[in-house]
Amino acid sequence: MGKVKRIVRSACRMCHGVCQVLVHMEGERVVRITGDPESPISRGYLCPKGAASPELLYHPDRLIYPLRRAGKRGENKWKRISWEEALDEIAHRFAAIKAESGSEYVAICQGTGRPLIEFTVRFANAFGTPNFVSVGHVCYLPRVAASKITMGQLPVTDVYGFGGKDPECMVIWGCNITHSGSADGMCGGMIERALKRAGKVIVVDPRRTKPATDATHWLQIRPGTDGALALALIHVIITEGLIDQDFVHHYTVGYEQLAEHIKPFTPEWAAPITRIPPEEIRAAARTYAALSPACMLWGSATDASASNYQTARSLLILRALTGNIDCPGGDVLWVPPKGVQQKSIFMSYEQDGAQFLPPDKIGRAVTLGKYPLERSIHPPTFWKSVVTGDPYRVRAMWIAACNPLLSQTHPLVIEKALRDHLEFTVVSEFFMTPTAALADIVLPSAMWLETDDVVNLHKIWCVLARKKVAQIGEVRDDREVILALAKRLGLEAAFPWEDYRAYLEWVLRDSGMTFDEFSDRGILQGEMRYYKYKVNGFDTPSGKFEFYSSISEALGLSPLPQYREPALSPLSSPQAAEQYPLILTTGARSRVFFVSEGRQIDSLRKANPDPIVEVHPATAQSLGIAEGDWVWIETMENRIKMRAKLFDGIAPDVVSAQHAWWFPEEGPPEYGWKRSNVNLLFGDTAGYDFETGSECLRSSLCKIYKVEMTMNS
Numbered sequence: 001m002g003k004v005k006r007i008v009r010s011a012c013r014m015c016h017g018v019c020q021v022l023v024h025m026e027g028e029r030v031v032r033i034t035g036d037p038e039s040p041i042s043r044g045y046l047c048p049k050g051a052a053s054p055e056l057l058y059h060p061d062r063l064i065y066p067l068r069r070a071g072k073r074g075e076n077k078w079k080r081i082s083w084e085e086a087l088d089e090i091a092h093r094f095a096a097i098k099a100e101s102g103s104e105y106v107a108i109c110q111g112t113g114r115p116l117i118e119f120t121v122r123f124a125n126a127f128g129t130p131n132f133v134s135v136g137h138v139c140y141l142p143r144v145a146a147s148k149i150t151m152g153q154l155p156v157t158d159v160y161g162f163g164g165k166d167p168e169c170m171v172i173w174g175c176n177i178t179h180s181g182s183a184d185g186m187c188g189g190m191i192e193r194a195l196k197r198a199g200k201v202i203v204v205d206p207r208r209t210k211p212a213t214d215a216t217h218w219l220q221i222r223p224g225t226d227g228a229l230a231l232a233l234i235h236v237i238i239t240e241g242l243i244d245q246d247f248v249h250h251y252t253v254g255y256e257q258l259a260e261h262i263k264p265f266t267p268e269w270a271a272p273i274t275r276i277p278p279e280e281i282r283a284a285a286r287t288y289a290a291l292s293p294a295c296m297l298w299g300s301a302t303d304a305s306a307s308n309y310q311t312a313r314s315l316l317i318l319r320a321l322t323g324n325i326d327c328p329g330g331d332v333l334w335v336p337p338k339g340v341q342q343k344s345i346f347m348s349y350e351q352d353g354a355q356f357l358p359p360d361k362i363g364r365a366v367t368l369g370k371y372p373l374e375r376s377i378h379p380p381t382f383w384k385s386v387v388t389g390d391p392y393r394v395r396a397m398w399i400a401a402c403n404p405l406l407s408q409t410h411p412l413v414i415e416k417a418l419r420d421h422l423e424f425t426v427v428s429e430f431f432m433t434p435t436a437a438l439a440d441i442v443l444p445s446a447m448w449l450e451t452d453d454v455v456n457l458h459k460i461w462c463v464l465a466r467k468k469v470a471q472i473g474e475v476r477d478d479r480e481v482i483l484a485l486a487k488r489l490g491l492e493a494a495f496p497w498e499d500y501r502a503y504l505e506w507v508l509r510d511s512g513m514t515f516d517e518f519s520d521r522g523i524l525q526g527e528m529r530y531y532k533y534k535v536n537g538f539d540t541p542s543g544k545f546e547f548y549s550s551i552s553e554a555l556g557l558s559p560l561p562q563y564r565e566p567a568l569s570p571l572s573s574p575q576a577a578e579q580y581p582l583i584l585t586t587g588a589r590s591r592v593f594f595v596s597e598g599r600q601i602d603s604l605r606k607a608n609p610d611p612i613v614e615v616h617p618a619t620a621q622s623l624g625i626a627e628g629d630w631v632w633i634e635t636m637e638n639r640i641k642m643r644a645k646l647f648d649g650i651a652p653d654v655v656s657a658q659h660a661w662w663f664p665e666e667g668p669p670e671y672g673w674k675r676s677n678v679n680l681l682f683g684d685t686a687g688y689d690f691e692t693g694s695e696c697l698r699s700s701l702c703k704i705y706k707v708e709m710t711m712n713s
């Protein structure tokens with residue numbers, strides 16, 4: 001007799017997670033994932049990563065039991081232990097270090113936003129450690145900080161048509177989610193649809209992306225100079241009188257100062273910096289200002305830059321000058337669904353558990369933080385402190401959902417910290433990774449098909465239901481693990497829930513629904529209201545949109561937007577550029593991999609088998625490089641190997657390299673992580689943005705040359 005077939009509606013999370021999907025089951029087995037055509041948030045969209053979910057679920061290399069190190073660090077000798085043993089040992093070690101040295105001697109590290117963040121941040125706060133290490137300085141948080149400070153909340157592109165209007169003009173600024181699938185709670189499929197409907201499209205990208213090919217204006221910017229372009233656009237809009245008078249007059253402060261400040265930033269000033277001709281800058285500014293509504297989709301390209309906060313402020317100012325804030329088809333402040341606890345730290349500053357931090361630990365005395373806009377600890381600063389012991393040496397660490405050896409800069413320092421200096425490291429993971437290989441305890445985590453959830457990480461106008469349909473080995477949802485650990489450490493005040501299910505019920509408590517009822521509905525939507533600022537003002541000190549930022553000023557930062565040239569560039573360091581004549585941008589997303597993930601998943605790896613660096617054909621020819629050749633990419637810090645892909649949609653002196661490459665098939669201890677890891681190319685030479693600690697991952701200097709095939713190479 002055949003197995004019973006059924007379909008479960010759920011929500012994918014092979015990336016940050018935004019799409020509603022149908023999980024096709026045969027008996028207890030997940031056989032296929034398809035997009036859910038009835039979903040209002042993703043309307044049937046599915047990318048290759050989502051489709052590969054069953055391959056991850058059933059992958060033979062998955063971690064399925066807790067492991068304790070049995071040999072030397074990195075020797076790949078492990079002993080299977082029970083969850084009880086693992087949790088007892090972790091609790092015992094963390095508590096002992098807290099008693100002996102202080103709670104700040106235990107650090108928590110998490111990578112990009114994933115559901116567990118609502119508990120890792122809370123756990124760090126409850127335990128009392130300020131040392132929460134995250135990649136926020138180069139991803140998303142600079143935009144969140146700029147938005148919070150300038151207008152109270154992060155504006156999001158309104159492409160769903162709730163207000164009865166589609167965007168007439170769309171700006172796609174350093175973002176490529178129609179290719180990668182999704183970011184920041186936006187679905188690439190929905191953007192594709194909106195692009196087709198929009199009259200005009202402006203793309204700001206050094207690479208000719210798909211939307212750039214079809215755009216009204218493609219501004220092929222020199223990497224790292226977005227801040228200059230933004231200032232010039234502001235200049236044109238103000239000097240040509242293209243502003244939305246009503247919005248600017250009634251709902252903003254500091255227009256006079258901005259207009260004065262912006263005078264020198266002409267298109268002629270910006271052209272040699274950005275390499276965009278002044279007339280193109282003017283034309284794009286006029287298009288953006290003339291069409292209404294216009295929205296702007298921004299991405300991580302401006303985050304990993306020398307002045308990310310200032311650039312984000314400029315991009316907010318452009319939206320405000322043109323009156324595109326909180327209007328149908330513009331950039332809106334979503335109204336979340338009623339009755340659902342906003343557990344996302346991006347929505348509610350209370351929910352991150354800050355209230356549990358002991359008052360004496362809020363100050364900066366014991367933190368390793370040093371940047372005024374930092375909400376978590378700057379990774380390069382952190383890892384160096386572990387190696388040098390300056391100002392003190394953290395003793396234990398819990399790395400949950402992060403692969404710092406691949407995703408962070410200074411990986412050789414990180415390796416040394418993990419191998420030689422940390423006394424006790426726990427890693428929660430799906431697979432053994434180069435990072436997990438250096439841990440003392442490895443915990444197996446549940447992937448999305450193995451967990452129930454109320455999904456509202458980046459989703460703003462809706463929450464989605466995710467359903468547990470499978471269970472491999474002894475994997476557990478990370479939040480279940482954190483709850484169990486919190487109990488052992490006496491942190492019930494911060495974690496009052498009996499178990500993970502009780503937590504989900506609490507999240508829905510005021511909605512009048514149980515998790516099962518919610519799960520049947522699949523989605524809960526907020527009721528969108530536009531122009532809320534007309535009634536409530538903006539959540540800023542002045543109650544208005546702040547062109548002139550009072551909070552920036554109070555923090556000692558420039559209250560009006562600025563541009564800073566990256567420290568390594570043909571303009572700022574011409575001598576270095578003689579030796580390293582190419583501009584290197586890294587980390588443009590692969591469609592099939594999520595950062596360092598997916599390299600062991602066959603269907604995905606087939607689509608992108610090797611690490612790729614895009615090179616202009618003329619440059620390749622002059623260097624004797626052919627399509628598919630292995631080349632060295634060398635910076636002042638190090639060199640790595642990738643395969644050249646010839647692409648005439650990039651400037652001749654710019655190359656774009658994929659990030660986070662390792663080779664699971666090569667096995668422990670290193671899994672080939674030192675061969676093609678782009679983050680080996682970044683060190684201290686470029687310095688850090690003094691406001692956020694950001695690193696210029698999108699604009700550095702390099703040279704490339706062909707790998708001579710010898711026996712050793």
Ligand SMILES: Nc1nc2c(c(=O)[nH]1)N[C@H]1C(S)=C(S)[C@@H](COP(=O)(O)OP(=O)(O)OC[C@H]3O[C@@H](n4cnc5c(=O)[nH]c(N)nc54)[C@H](O)[C@@H]3O)O[C@H]1N2
Nearest residue numbers: 111112139401402403407428429445587595596597659697
């Ligand atoms: N050079 C360069 N470096 C970059 C970037 C760049 O553009 N250029 N981008 C930066 C950006 S924007 C980001 S956000 C960071 C991302 O950095 P990371 O977050 O470290 O990246 P990932 O490789 O996606 O995730 C790390 C690990 O988390 C595991 N994982 C996934 N989901 C879960 C889960 O639910 N539980 C647990 N326990 N583990 C899970 C995966 O198996 C993976 O090994 O990288 C940054 N690094």
Ligand SMILES: Nc1nc2c(c(=O)[nH]1)N[C@H]1C(S)=C(S)[C@@H](COP(=O)(O)OP(=O)(O)OC[C@H]3O[C@@H](n4cnc5c(=O)[nH]c(N)nc54)[C@H](O)[C@@H]3O)O[C@H]1N2
Nearest residue numbers: 174175176180183207223224299300301588589593594595
């Ligand atoms: N498939 C897939 N999806 C992902 C991820 C993934 O790894 N794979 N990662 C997730 C994460 S953590 C993030 S943060 C988001 C990031 O997603 P996005 O914000 O879309 O960022 P990227 O794809 O990294 O880069 C977008 C564009 O920026 C361009 N770019 C490079 N340098 C510059 C520059 O200096 N200025 C400008 N204006 N543009 C530049 C690149 O050419 C690229 O086309 O995606 C998320 N979604």
Ligand code: SF4
Nearest residue numbers: 012018019047050181
């Ligand atoms: S974009 Fe993300 S949520 Fe959507 S199908 Fe792809 S991996 Fe899943």
Ligand SMILES: [Mo]
Nearest residue numbers: 112139140300
């Ligand atoms: Mo990110």
